[in-house]
Amino acid sequence: MSISIDEVKKVANLARLAVSEDKVSEYANSLSNILVLADQLEAVDTTGILPLANPHDALQRLREDVVTETNHRAEYQKIAPEVEDGLYLVPQVID
Amino acid sequence: MEWETVIGLEIHAQLATNSKIFSGSSTAYGAEPNTQASLLDLAMPGTLPVLNKKAVEFGIKLGLALGAEIGKHSVFARKNYFYPDLPKGYQISQYEFPIVGKGQLDIELEDGTVKRIGITRAHLEEDAGKSVHEGFVNQSGIDLNRASTPLLEIVSEPDIRSAKEAVAYVKKMHSLVRYLGICDGNMQEGSFRCDVNVSVHKPGTPFGTRVEIKNLNSFRFIERAIHHEVARHIDLIEAGKGHLLVQETRLFDPDKGETRSMRSKEDVNDYRYFPDPDLLPILITDADIDAVRADLPELPDAKKARFMSEYGLSAYDAGLLVQSREEGEYFEAVAKGSGDAKLTANWMNGEVAARLNRAELAFEQLPISAEALVGLLKRIQDNTISGKMAKDVLEAMWQGEGDADSVIEAKGLKQITDNSAIEAIIDEIIAANPEQVAQYRSGKDKVFGFFVGQAMKASKGKANPATLNDILKQKLAG
The missing domain is CATH 1.10.10.410 (Arc Repressor Mutant, subunit A)
Incomplete structure (x- = not known):
């Protein structure tokens, strides 16, 4: 399986990455090589085996439903480029 | 041949937990912007999500109530997209292994027949923040209080065939999540919202092009949006412009009563899901499921059947009285207090319901206690007042003028039976x-x-x- 130049451009766009035109084919090559490795792994028969999330068979620990956080807005907003009335300001977004 | 409407629904129910799904921030509604947004909710590097136990319990609860398979091995996945109110650049959701699998919900149609609607799945996920567009020039304000609030997204099969059925389904689900106590159902505050997938086709042919209408937050809007969308599809197809009908997301404008296209870029929906490496799989044991099952309340369908057999009510009366848990409990208290279930049902579904409707109040806001209504019904039963006079007494009680006996006394309303x-x-x-x-x-x-x-x-x-x-x-x- 290989990755085409168009696919590289599409994924870059979805990830909001700027990829210069002269690098596109290089990336397509490198990414395709990674998929070759994945193809080799896929040759192993894994029927009926659940994906391994953790080598120790650990499971998700759960939290009690208790409010532990307090308001630190002033501190957090110190590093924000722009705030107003408690809101973080960003360039206009419209659906 | 007539056109047939095909509808599938996605309902987002905000879970009634105290804290968020992955952080210890409060979920209380209406706080000052960003005062309930912790470092995790702001997606600061180095923070890790820790799952809220209650959210998992609530998911299991809904699954059991829908007769669904519970995902014993449930996995969180990242849904990737860019939007300023989603600071991580992905939403933590579930993809391949949701907590709730296939189930069903029975709805009652207007003619009294019961229709079974398939549930595809329900999965746990976090909500995004809110964007505020008004009041800024070339900028938007972001409030992350809602970020990481727990949601259950409940997805139905495309089994629904009309706007009326869609509303019946949403109302039933709304009633169910409130019975279960897993969601407050407040539609104005966005705790319960709905995306509708609509298409039209001729029966026996493949489904038509599907359009999704997003974020409908009232029963009336759901009905109106579907009517508008169905008419738009049929008009386009019959005018030979079916090719202009594209699979897209649209928004409903309640003021104009129409839908408009929301997103134009076709690649926006390429979410590139993958398992979230920050969260391990959840294992749900049979013992966990049994513990939740033991805690389930009597559900609407069972309560309705019991009201019919135990109190001799009609299906119609019983159906109205089980719409909320509070109303069912109120009915039983009054029926037992007055000893006349039929009279109780007549008053609750008649005069009381009409008054609540006129005042646009929910049943929980009824200003007359069960005990007070018993007091009124007793005076009808012993012929102190006629049914007509009782309506006046109810009016006075509603206005806070005291219990039935003091109103009857004060207004000299005693019926002459001599x-x-x-x-x-x-x-x-x-x-x-x-x-x-x-x-x-x-x-x-x-x-x-x-x-x-x-x-x-x-x-x-x-x-x-x-x-x-x-x-x-x-x-x-x-």
Whole structure:
């Protein structure tokens, strides 16, 4: 399986990455090589085996439903480029 | 052949937990912007999500109520997209292994028949923040208080065939999540919102092009948006412009009553899901499921069946009374207190429901306690007041003028059941209206109504109607 130049451009766009035109084919090559490795792994028969999330068979620990956080807005907003009335300001977004 | 509408729904129910799904921030509604947004909710590097136990329990609860398979091995996945109110650049959701698998919900249609709607799945996920567009020039304000609030997204099969069925389904689900206590169901505050997938086709042919209408937050909007969208599809197809119908997301504008296209970029929906490496799989054991099952309340369908068998109510009456858990409990308290379930159902589904409707109040906001309603019904049962007078007493009770007995006393509303008092009134009226008496006796039955009116007027509406009718008939017969 290989990755085409168009696919590289599409994924870059979805990830909001700027990829210069002269690098596109290089990336397509490198990414395709990674998929070759994945193809080799896929040759192993894994029927009926659940994906391994953790080598120790650990499971998700759960939290009690208790409010532990307090308001630190002033501190957090110190590093924000722009705030107003408690809101973080960003360039206009419209659906 | 007629067009057939095909509808599938996605409902987002905000879970009624105290803290967020992955952080210890409060989920209370209406706080000052960003005062409930912790470092995790802001997606600061180095923070890790820790799952809220209650959110998992609530998911299992819904699954059991829908007769669904519970995902014993449930996995969180990242849904990747860019939007300023999603600071991580992905939403933590579930993809391949949701907590709730295939299930079903039975809805009742207007003609009383029951239709089973398939549930595809329900999965746990976090909500995004809110963007504020008004009041800024070329900028938007972001409030992350809602970020990481727990949601259950409940996805139905495309089994729904009309706007009415869609509303019945959403109402039933709304009632169910509130029965279970897993969501407050507040649609104005966005705790329960709905995306509708609509298409049209001729029966027997493949489904048509599907359009998603997002974020409908009232039952009425759901119905109107579907009607508009269906008409738009049929118009386009019949005008030979079916190719202009594209699979897209649209927004409903309640002021104009129409939908408009929301996103144009086709690649926006390429979410590139993958398992979230920050969260391990959740293992749900049979013991966990049994513990949740033991804690389930009586659900609407079971309660309805019980009201019909135990109290002899009609399916219609029982159906209305089980719409919310509070209303069902209120009914039982009043039925037991008054000893007359039918009378209780008539008053609750009649006068009380009509008043709540006029005042646009939910049942939980009813200003009259179950005990107070029992007090009123008792006075109807012992003939102290007529049904008509009881409506006036209810009005006064609604206005906070006290319980039934004190209102009856204060307004002098006691019904006259004393036969001799009513006889005296009737004697006077007969004596004063010889002409009408003659008419009645010559066979003009209609004049009877005139006498009833006069007698009621003379008794200031307090004469017991049944007693009055009997005595009047006797006396007029001569």
